[in-house]
Amino acid sequence: xxxxxxxxxxxxxxxxxxxxxxxxxxxxxxxxxxxxxxxxxxxxxxxxxxxxxxxxxxxxxxxxxxxxxxxxxxxxxxxxxxxxxxxxxxxxxxxxxxxxxxxxxxxxxxxxxxxxx
Amino acid sequence: xxxxxxxxxxxxxxxxxxxxxxxxxxxxxxxxxxxxxxxxxxxxxxxxxxxxxxxxxxxxxxxxxxxxxxxxxxxxxxxxxxxxxxxxxxxxxxxxxxxxxxxxxxxxxxxxx
Numbered sequence: 001x002x003x004x005x006x007x008x009x010x011x012x013x014x015x016x017x018x019x020x021x022x023x024x025x026x027x028x029x030x031x032x033x034x035x036x037x038x039x040x041x042x043x044x045x046x047x048x049x050x051x052x053x054x055x056x057x058x059x060x061x062x063x064x065x066x067x068x069x070x071x072x073x074x075x076x077x078x079x080x081x082x083x084x085x086x087x088x089x090x091x092x093x094x095x096x097x098x099x100x101x102x103x104x105x106x107x108x109x110x111x112x113x114x115x116x117x
Numbered sequence: 118x119x120x121x122x123x124x125x126x127x128x129x130x131x132x133x134x135x136x137x138x139x140x141x142x143x144x145x146x147x148x149x150x151x152x153x154x155x156x157x158x159x160x161x162x163x164x165x166x167x168x169x170x171x172x173x174x175x176x177x178x179x180x181x182x183x184x185x186x187x188x189x190x191x192x193x194x195x196x197x198x199x200x201x202x203x204x205x206x207x208x209x210x211x212x213x214x215x216x217x218x219x220x221x222x223x224x225x226x227x228x229x230x
Contacts, residue, residue: 004160006160034218042222043206043220043221043222044161044206044220045220046218091158093160093161095160097216104148104149104210104216105166106218108153108160108161108162109160110159110160111158111160
């Protein structure tokens with residue numbers, strides 16, 4: 001149980017285009033989902049907290065207009081990188097917190113490798 | 118400032134040997150401490166979770182310890198295998214309204230045949 005999927009697993013795009021990454025909780029509902037970014041040989045950095053039905057909360061230094069987050073259902077959150085540039089190339093990982101059970105447990109997705117040319 | 122520091126930064130050991138990874142934290146108030154294993158290009162996978170009242174927790178060949186007084190934790194890997202090669206991340210959950218995870222910088226372990 002507690003499986004989180006991400007799609008796509010990897011994506012290559014041209015500079016200036018937008019890319020959407022999906023995060024799904026497959027066997028549980030998640031009121032809260034988190035989006036992280038990880039650069040090579042570094043740990044995960046929290047970008048934003050996504051709450052179902054409300055606006056996401058962004059960490060300091062993360063541009064909300066560049067990284068659009070939508071959490072329209074209890075099993076799906078999406079991250080859209082708008083007007084992507086090479087410096088946005090990174091490993092993006094989402095996590096989901098089950099609603100009501102073990103309130104602070106996060107289950108991580110497998111990650112999405114984004115490469116911007 | 119809430120921080121989690123890990124040592125060593127990287128470690129190379131021979132297959133079959135044991136090793137111990139360290140984690141020091143200054144997160145307060147503290148909810149729990151977790152150790153994750155992250156393979157290259159994959160998401161983190163939970164190994165152990167401990168609350169402040171727990172001193173040790175085992176998961177197969179992985180044994181984690183916690184000293185809440187000194188704010189230190191360790192992860193001991195017994196009889197290492199090639200598949201143990203990965204990054205090991207110590208994560209402390211902040212006891213706040215959002216229970217935010219505070220991530221350590223990780224230890225990159227390489228097990229050689």
